[in-house]
Amino acid sequence: MAQELKYSQLKNGCFPEDFSFRTTGEISPLEGIIGQERAVRAFDFGLMVKMKGYNIYMAGPSGTGKTTYARTSTEKLAATEPVPRDWCYVYNFQNPRNPLALRFEKGLGRQFKEDMSELVQLLKTEIQKVFRAEDYEKQKSNVMRSFDEKRSSLMEEMSKMAAEYSFQVKTTNSGIYFMPVVDGNAIAEEEYDALDEAVKNEIEKNSQIVQEKAGAIMRDIRELDKASKKELEQLEYKVGMFAIGHHISAVQEKYQDCKRVIEYINEVREDVLENLSQFYEDEEESDEGLSSLLPMLGKKPAEDVTLKYKVNLIVDHSKSEGAPVVVSFNPTYSNLMGEVEYDSEFGNLTTDFMKIKGGLLHKANGGYFIVQAQDILSMPQAWEALRRVIKTKEINMDSSRDQLGATVAPTLKPEPIPADIKVIMIGSNYYYEVLSEYDEEFDKFFKIKADFDYEMPRNNENMWKLARFIKRFVAQEKTMEFDAGAVCTILEYSSRLVERQNKLSTRFNQLAEILCEAVTWAKMESAKVVTAEHIRKTIYEKEQRLKLYEEKLGEMLDEHVIMIDTEGSQVGQINGLAVLDMGSYAFGNPSRITATTYVGKSGIINIEKEARLSGQTHDKGVQIINGFLGQTYAQEFPLSLSCRICFEQNYNGIDGDSASSTELYCILSSLSQMPIRQDLAVTGSVNQRGEIQAIGGVTHKIEGFYDLCKKRGLTGSQGVMIPASNSKDLVLKDEVVESVKNGEFHIYPISHIEEGIELLMGLPAGKKDGNGNYPENSINGLVMKKLKRFHHLAQCSEKE
Template identity: 35%
Template sequence: MSLPFVKPLVLEQLARQFSADDFAFTTTDEIPAFRGVLGQERAVEALQFGVAMPRPGYNVFVMGYAGTGRYSYVKRYLANEAKRKSTPSDWLYVNNFNDAREPLALQLPAGKGSAFCRDIDQLLTNILATFPAVFETPTWQQKKSTIDREFNRNYDSVLDFIEKKALEKSVALYRDSNSISFTPMYEGKALDEAEFALLAEEQREKFHADIAELEELLNQKLSILPQWKRESSNKLRQLNEETIAQALEPLLAPLAKTYSDFPDVLAYLQAMQGNLLKTVVDQLVTEESSEPVRRQILELQYSPNLIVGHHATAGAPVIFESHPTYDNIFGRIEYVSDQSGLSTNYRQLRAGALQKANGGYLVLEAEKLLTEPFVWDALKRALHSRQIKMESPLLELGRFAAVTLSPQVIPLQVKVIIIGEPNFYYALQEYDADFQELFRVLVDFDSEVAIDEDSLEHFAQLMKTRTTEEEMAPLTACAVAALARYSARLAEHQQRLSASISDVFQVVSEADFIRLQLGEVHTDANHVAQAIRAREYRTGRISQQIQNDILAGVILIDSQGEAVGKCNGLTVLSIGDSSFGAPARISATVYPGNNGIVDIEREASLGQSIHSKGVMILTGFLGSKYAQKYPLDISASIALEQSYGYIDGDSASLGEGCALISALAKVPLKQCFAITGSLNQFGEVQAIGGVNEKIEGFFQLCKARGLTGEQGVIIPQANVANLMLNSEVLNAVQQGLFNVFAVRCVDDALEILTGQSAGAVDDQGNFPEGSINALVVKRLQEIAEQDKTTDEALEEVLKNAMAQANE
């Protein structure tokens, strides 16, 4: 192999090395736990501001990717902050005796709500003990007897008068409990029907006339009976009300005194007292109902419904609602089935997360919140109006045909914290005009953390926190160093750690499991390495299958020899939680014509927008560099061979450029290399993503076929800082069996791939004779001259044809 013009990267450039010397401990037992969030100073400051800001509209959106610690840190911070806040009020719903469909809301200081419920419960117990016993006292019985005697006396006086008149006419008056009747008399003796029939007709007619007269007189005299009955009933009702009021007074007076500072409670107690006057008489003074039934009657009407209660010293509530349905957020009205259908009352009201979080903090997840019907708009309405309105949204759709309630609204004072990924935040910013007004504080969690002494120390402390919380074995300093290296690999940067700490925690858990199986005391670096290898193996089926297809010749990839217009590109495939590199052949063909550069992927509708953009940039680069003297009057096509799915990204544009130049110059490219990089219109190589997976994917193929020391990869110079290659690649590089080259421009890549000089342009715009670039220009000159000759010959043919036509 000839000496390349660009030197391969040295071992130190291929990965940042972490060691136990980076940490001032032997095991994590020796260091304190870390309760903060790793390297998120901007986010921490923003969260502190948002939580402390008392003005409306300063709700918080916590933006970041899952696994960055956003959720756990928000939870810890709010829990600590809530302890310093005052405990909000308790809220109860009680019966509205004027309109049962509109229950009333009562507000009491924290802890007083449950006390009020107990007081009412005791009151109901006392009422059941008092009634109907109070109606069995001698005093009440005597007064009731007086009312009854007065009615009976009036009634009896009428009957006595009628009876006297009847005797004057020889007619007897008979009365029983249900009726009054008249019977003829003869010689002081009442006659039966047979005896009456023996009387003379004149006597019988006289008796009939006398009895009719007496009945008419009786009706006249008893016409006032309903009035007497009303007067008697009114007197009895007045007696009952006085009796009930006197009996209730000693029961309600202590409550009125206890809650004298709460006007709404006093108003409810007064309304309750007025309603009890009817309830006691109608429903409690009966021998048919048992005491449990009577108690249920009282509870359904008078027991408060405590929907939100707090301990007096609990601090502000922090509610994490993991299932933000409409009912779970705003509360619900429950229904019970009875003979008449569905029914409800104020005791069927149930609090939602918004009621529970009132006076504190409500934490929601954006993805779940925005996928629930009605919830987002209703939440905005509540935050705008600063009121909680409990209602059933299905009623508006006509899907629920039952009488419902309209509970009194409750004032709302809550700080809403929404946690979500960036796409949700930016979508809300763009499409919802109310979002910016209601969520003015952005807490932006970074996906990476700069590596410095403090961040490494905090990283180790965070590992200590995890192992302690999960009751796992302590980590050695070497294990922490291995985890830091894994984190930097996730971040794809030698100077940064990944903020996705949950991925690192998974490796810690799996390494501890391996340690446990081996029966060792501490989790060491070898346990971490085994855990990482095991994870790669579990998710590596598809990558192994692709490699097997390459080795079997199903997928055509060369790793030795030379070829014109062909090179090995590097791609990254992401399937589920598996991400791996796979080489792909890039081919280019060039022939005279004027079709320009045809992107086969785009023509087949497989090339996506960024890939197509890369090909168009490549066209611009070739034209600006080589077509200064001769036109780029060619037909060329480029393709990623054996790709049958959608292709996007511009990381193949460097390889496509090299393949095209090879085809133009007819200079072969070495197939022992694979190449990746994005090309701009000036031929400069730009950074790409997934560089580690791409390198390792080609390395595995070369390893399977046998490392020769000639194989290697070409990457952009800008990606050197992203290199965190695995130990297998590093060992091969150290032994001289594999190479990694970093290039700044397309000429650097060409020189590596061909072993020839690319050639730099001089002041006259010419390339050195024999250089690759000079060969490209020469080929363009040949095509242009060939086109000129063809045009001249065609012009001569046309000229001769016209001359013959004129003859």
């Protein structure tokens, strides 16, 4: 007969005497993280490796402090590292659609932007001054006069040549043409037709000669105009260079260590000198009436003249200390990579390099980027963007419209920026496995995995650290202190969260919820410290808020809508235990399992499977029962058995093998016709050798059956059979512990199916003798007898 557990074995108590303080006011706050030594070592090592591919994936359940630790630890290291460079985008004079990226030492990016703004304004002032000066006008006039004289001379020559052949030169806005002269008078076109044919022929002949000679003179005039324009441009360039050269040289000298900046400033100088007129010409007067009616015909703002000389500073570290640490909870494609914004002007989309906006990866460049796996995988194109940056080590600002194939306007292609970013991704093991399976290069990109555990050993060191964690909560939230009793209750609750007597939960967000609510209850009672009663009240009230479904099921059990017996005995019927998980709340739920057996060849039929309500693990448990029956009873003859097992009134499906031993007891009862005690509920997995294996949720399962028995009235014989290997997993409520202590409820640890048989049916299982037979007055003997009878009947049926 199995020995029941003592009340002292049902939970690992914690007492105020275990601590040397009376309240948390006497201890110091915790620094760092508890119980994650393996993960911390991996993470800290990953931070120190600066080679390509050594990004970090922090795996583990939520609430274990991954994000907090990642941020604090990374910021601590980053503070000791150099500040990365500033980045600017500037106009590309060779290819305006491809803005250039310039980098600067810390703070120089902003300085360069200011210097260029001042330079352009200074250039504009100086150019206007020098080109409106009398000296420039005089030089320009001299050049123009010289060329005008030569042009006039050529025109005179042309007039003389035309006169020799009786033609007169006429100059209009549309050009130069020749009119024939007859008897000293120029002949108009309408008069030409009235002339004699001989005169006309003479005019035609002379006209060809004039046209040929005039063509040569016109070529000279055009060459003269080109020379004139070129000399004026040279004059403008010379005067402009005189005005701005020393100012540009001063800026170049300031940034002489940066070759690309020097090259860019040279291009600015040449562009300014090529477009001097934009700086000094008077604004043309526009038609105010027309402009008021059609504003789009008005002139562009004056700042458009100098737009291409501006500097777009997208990364500014002028006020930074150490390497950047960027944490993102909204990693959309545009947030990560930056974007090029657009303006709408009368239905047309326009943009320029000043509308380039940097992204989070630009800010994190030279430092660290922390992101949640779920967040980045749920955003379209975001993972592909981050992956490309990690692989190519550059930030390439392709338009999101390009990525989605929806380009509807001219786009810019900014020059890619070299990237040196350590990425820290935080998520569950599920996302790690998904990425590893579907991205063949994921393991190459994230070579460090920091695996956070959901539990930690319950030793003196961790218990003390948990007390200091509570003190840190008090310090951060500026709340009242917690007394030692409250700390002990939190410790017990922490063990209950992981359902292990010798473990504590590392999901500190769940503990923090209890602390927050306990402080509120204490304030409502005007207490000076938070006590154990406040913690217990918090846990009770939290459960009450979540247990609506449990209460509804309880009502149906009370009213026998769901049929469960808690007294008496029945053949082929047993109380099984399941756990219903509602997400934030789980509870135990008793259910009736029945089995029927009869002659046949179909073996064990799982009704849940036939109804498609059974999961794969539950189906596996049924197959294990088949193996046990064959091993135990079918060594000398085949089983001629048909058996149907069923979870009665189960309409939502079931999975798991924690009821396999329960189902086996039920089948043996049906075969032996020995009744099973209904005041006991059973849980546990069985293997083919009849050994009882550990299952999950044992605490909730016990409490679920206890609550039902309590409502119906405890008889003193009721209890639960559990796997012996689950004994250390019990973290039962004080109410259940007290009932066990008073002999009102019982918990039996079982190691083998034989122990359970004797406890449930009142007969020993029975051992085989030397001839391979079981004692007649044993469960195995009765089962063997029934199976032999089934075999005999099956043989007779076949002969007939």
